[in-house]
Amino acid sequence: MYSHSQQILVKRSSYAIGVVGLSILFFIALQWLLPSVLWLSLCFLFLTASVALYTFQLYYNKPIGIKNNFIESQSLTNRGAIGILLGFVLTGFYCCLYWYPELLGKGTTMNSGLIALFDPLSFALKKQQASEWFVYGVLYTFAILIFGIKFIIKYWGNRYQMYRTISVIFFQIIFAFLLPEFMLRMNLPYNDLKNMWPLNYYFFDSWNVGNLFNAGFLGKLMFYWGIAMIFIISPVLTYLYGKRWYCSWVCGCGGLAETAGDPFRQLSDKSIKAWRLERILIYSILLLAIIMTIGVIYTSRTGLEYLAGISTATLRSWYGFLIGAVFSGVIGVGFYPILGSRVWCRFGCPMAAILGIQQRFFSRFRITTNSGQCISCGNCSKYCEMGIDVRSYAQRGENIVRASCVGCGICASVCPRGVLKLENDGTNVLDRLNKTKTSFIKESEIQRIR
Ligand code: SF4
Ligand code: SF4
Incomplete structure (x- = not known):
């Protein structure tokens, strides 16, 4: 047992330790500190300790059950100043990631700043220097892991919640992060085996198909695995279990939303207007993804650049920019504290749209x-x-x-x-x-x- 004042003390300590961990990242990004393995280890240590302490003071010695106390009165979880500030920071980070990676330290021959901090880890995994996407992958996986553990403790005793969270942590660490990095180390194309078209919208791009077919037997196997996922595995699993087999047990976007995004789930708009907008947006994006993909396949088969007067390359690059970057990344995650944790899954994801149609009409x-x-x-x-x-x-x-x-x-x-x-x-x-x-x-x- 511990008193209320002790609980406040633990909570404040968790904030302080978290600020130290984030400051290390911030100072290194500004190049006020030199990147090193020591700083990287300290940063992860402080961030882990911060979440562990915060989780401890929230759930230790509390009765089993759902613990959402004070969610309405906290600035972070109720669109207050801290929530909006976090939204700005996340959105800014995504903008740098997609369009200004040099601000994060990306170099043509040598990295500096934040990206250089992850060079040793990148060399250890794939014998290459880090890219902005490697940094993103590490931070993303780390977030799912630590907030996933927090989520499991919160829902302790509820096996459905515990198992599916262990599942998303497993798929993120092994399938989305480690396996693709090891594939690069073995000179195989980067491939997240659980990611499928149309979420993986570049699957039918000629460069991707070429990479897979040039990588020998394993590459071809990955291509046919991708096809089997779209036309056999996914429809069968969705028929048996609904779209949750993917959205709540496997997918990385869902994984982050369920773990790091858990404190913001109540912010989703429940109005009929939002439901209408959801249907218009998600099915329009699915249609766009199908047209874009037909265009890409048409161009790679015929060598012709225009289909029905539309440049397939321009359509593909606009889709990548608007849907792949702005919607799924910047808005999808950056707006967690403002619009809730599943904005992308609800309004934008073409994969969720396909699974949703199957779930609505052909699922048990x-x-x-x-x-x-x-x-x-x-x-x-x-x-x-x-x-x-x-x-x-x-x-x-x-x-x-x-x-x-x-x-x-x-x-x-x-x-x-x-x-x-x-x-x-x-x-x-x-x-x-x-x-x-x-x-x-x-x-x-x-x-x-x-
Ligand atoms: S309103 Fe919802 S949560 Fe409350 S008792 Fe009815 S079904 Fe259960
Ligand atoms: S998405 Fe909503 S309705 Fe469906 S299981 Fe989750 S909370 Fe329930």
Whole structure:
């Protein structure tokens, strides 16, 4: 047990340690400190210690259950000054990453500043100096790992939340980060095997197909794996489990939204207007991705630059700029503290659009509701990061089969009455995952009494 004043002290200490860790990055970016392995290690050490202490003071000795206390009154999580400042910092970082990497220290022959700080790690993994994307990959993976652990502690006891978070951490570290870096070390093309078209919008670009086919048997295998993901693996898994198999268990964008973005999930807009905008935007972007890809394939097959009077190269580069960089990166992550954590997944991701259509019309997945138990508290709607007004379905006792639902299960987890159940054709996933534990406790209890 520890007192309130001790809790405040631990909280402030966690802030102070975090500021020291971030200051190291900041000073190195400004070239006031020389990059070295020591600074890199200290920076990660301080940031890890900061999140660990913060998590400790938030959840230590608290009863099992969902802990979202004070979320409305904190400046960071309620679009206050700190939240807006964080939004600016993240947006600025993304702008540098995409368009001004030299500000981060990218050099033609030698790096400096922030990017040079990651050179030793890059050399150790792939025998090449770091790029801005390597730095981004390390920070992204680190964020999913430490905030993922925080998320697991927050939802401790809820196996669905724990397992799917372990899953996104695993896929991010192994599939999105380590494997592609080792592939580069082995002179194979960079490839994130869990990333598929149209999220991976450059998959059919002639340079990518050429790289894969020039890389021998393994390269060809990666190409056919990508095709199988689009046409076989993804539709089958979506039929069986809904789009959550990808959006909440595998995808890196979803992984960051669920872990680092968790404190901002309640900021999603639940209005009908936002739902309308969501449908217009996401399906328009999907259409654009399809047209752009047809254009790219057409040009690579025929050598002709124009399709129906449109330059396929110009369309491809505008798509990369507007959707690949501005929407998915700058707005998608930079706006977490302002628009909520799944802005990209909800309004922009063409992959989510395809999975959503499959989920809506050809999937066994649904969220069932028991209106008799609902007390209309609104927790479910409030914490739905996709802006779904879950309560209105629960009040009517209607199943939720929405294209946008990513199956994160938070609505069911925060419901105090057990109204909502994630089901695959009558099989309750939450119950099944949690049953193992319950029956084990009952069994051991029976043994003890006997
Ligand atoms: S959280 Fe549960 S009880 Fe509250 S409104 Fe939603 S379904 Fe009803
Ligand atoms: S409806 Fe529930 S499971 Fe679906 S996205 Fe919203 S909170 Fe997650």
